[in-house]
Amino acid sequence: MSDERKLSYGQAFNEAVSQMMEADPDVFCAGEDIGAFGGVFGTFLGLQAKFGEHRVVDTPISEQAIVGLGVGASVTGLRPIVDLMFMDFICVALDQIVNQAAKLKYMFGGEASLPMTITTAGGGGLSAAAQHSQSLEALLCHIPGLKVVMPSNPYDMKGLMISCIKDNNPTVMIKHKRLLGMSAVVPTEAYEIPLGKGNILRPGTDVTIVAYARMANEALIAAAELAKEGIECEIIDPRTLQPLDTDLIVDSAKKTNRVVVVHEAVRFGGLGGEIASQIQELAFDYLDAPVTRIGAPFSPVPFSPALEQHYIPDAKTILAGVREIMQRNVIRG
């Protein structure tokens, strides 16, 4: 296979799981309809045929039980991948995630380890309505003991998923539903992208845009447009939201003096507030403008496609935000 081989975001996920299951017999998957059906988004396609029913387990419809299974299996030595069909459903399993998975290593004095990966699908854009479209990453990032990952492209997806599986702590891999079909060159061999390390998607000098998952791609579109106006955006994709690569963001803020943070989640209480806060704490004297936060309005995700399109930030929203932060009333003649 050549280096030019392209995979979709969903296939990159699938390949990462497959390669890790080949490499480590302790790795197994469990979730709703991931077996014969291959998952509701097809991300587990073909894995049960390849590894059998014992390693790719179809579970009953009980998110609490699915995550509980992962906690028990991981603490007793296996390396489970447990899938929650929609990110919205983590709410059903929050006791297992927050009170068990995230706490056990601490409560056992470090003696227990939970090499478990929770995979789920987040974000809107599919007209899946208010209970199947949310971006709840900020909830998870608030919990000490969890690592939260949100890749923005196929390459990052494979590398980050492998790192999640190999990590000896509970990790949450959030696939963005609208990126599943995104195609890009992905190496065939297994590789890791370290958790907690962000990525400069596009270098620039005038303004920093911090964006992850689908919003990183929207930021790239906006940046291309802004470059025509002479505004060079530096796009930082943190990739891992917890732990967050604060150094990378702060260094960029010091360089460009202006920062726009973008996420699909509701603006109020979103991760943008944390990032803006880190920047003002660590780079206050380098700011030429308040950090701009772009996020969804304080409302459930609408079902109507027209409303949903209006609700979710996109390249246009980012363009407007950047222009505003860059605004100067030049009066010199």
Place this chain on the structure above:
Amino acid sequence: MSTEFIMPKLGLTMEEGTILEWLVEDGAEITAGMPVLRIETDKVESDVESPASGRFHRLGTQGEAYPCGALIGYLLADGEEIPVSKSPTSATPAVTASPTSSPSPTSAPVTSVQRQGRQFASPNARRVAEELGIDINTVIGTGPDGRVVSEDVEEAHKNPQALRVVAVSAVATVAPIMSSNGNILATAAARQLADLLGIDLSQVPYDAQDGRITKDGVATYVRSRLSVPSPSTTPATPTVQQSAFAPASQTPSSIKKISGMRGTIAKRMHSSLQEMAQLTLHMDADFDAIVKDRDDRKGAGGTASLPGFTDYIIAATARALKLHPIVNSQVTAQGIAVLPEIHVSLAVALDEGLIVPVIKNTTSLDLSSLASETKRLSGAARDGKLTLSELEGGTFSVSTLGMFGVDGFTPVINPPNTAILGVGRLRDDVVVNANGKVSTVKRMTLSLTWDHRVFDGAPAAEFCKSIVDLLADPSALNK
């Protein structure tokens, strides 16, 4: 509570005082009523007493002048510390450090524009300004809401001259910006303030940032019109505008500060000439009758109350003022105020300047009493013992240079008077009588300077003629 000790205001016209001497040590315990320091004003020396008891902390420097109300010390209670960040405001203008990148010293001084109120600047702009040594208040902000951003500071650093010129022209542009319906664009607050103060908005520079007149703009305009700095924020006005002076062409052998009495004279004479329409006429007065009257008095004995020639002139002037009330006047905001009481003041030369004590109710005095009064006042003036009440309230001044051989000169009006009389030397003139006989006569030239805004040449000449007529009949001066 620490008590602030300020430069007192001892009279209506006192604007600053010089600390001649501290009478208590720094840190001394003092009681209420204790003299703390001796100050010199434009007119007198005076001891200043403490209003309260406590430990005294000196702030002012001996020999320095401070505006009235300036903090010069503290009275502290037991265990109290001096409040921080207070320093006395000296009357001498502070030397403002010029920016490191200032234009070459030969170029004309450029006024920097200070925004009133809080200057909004991004944290990064403040950091960059500090690094580059730029005063952020001189930088025009182009960021959102007029905030100064780092690019503005960098541009100001690269091209300080250009920026400031733009800044000056931008803020000082007077041509008002009109709205589509022909109104001058101004904020509601600006309109309210302008209405309150009766300011014509078309005269007020607009804010280049806002594109309309702001409240700050109105305030700045009013301040510039008053040319009085706001007392709390600005250092005291320099006694004389110093910015326009050329440097000394030689190394000076000494420099005398234009402060204290010198400063007052400089300021008042300069503003007198600037503000009034002054002109001078000369008229001769025959003094034969006065010389005779004086010789008669001398013969009668008692030199103590023997009037001098100047006394005769003061007496004649006071009576002429009664006949010409318009001369005994003062220009006020309401108009020309004719003053009912006549208080002629007399310029007395001192080593370091001159002082003008007032002969109160001059017309009520006969020549002997007048003579004693002028003698007393000039003696007190030379001894520095005049009180402020003896220096205030003059309505007309008389100034004598005759003892130096001067005939005519152009005295400068002592504000707020509207006229002053200059007195020349007593001399012998050769005159030809009506019948062709040549004789000599004692004469003196009078120089009347008046404010043409108040009255014209003819009434001025008539007033002077009245003095001359009165001097011809000394008996009239004793009434």
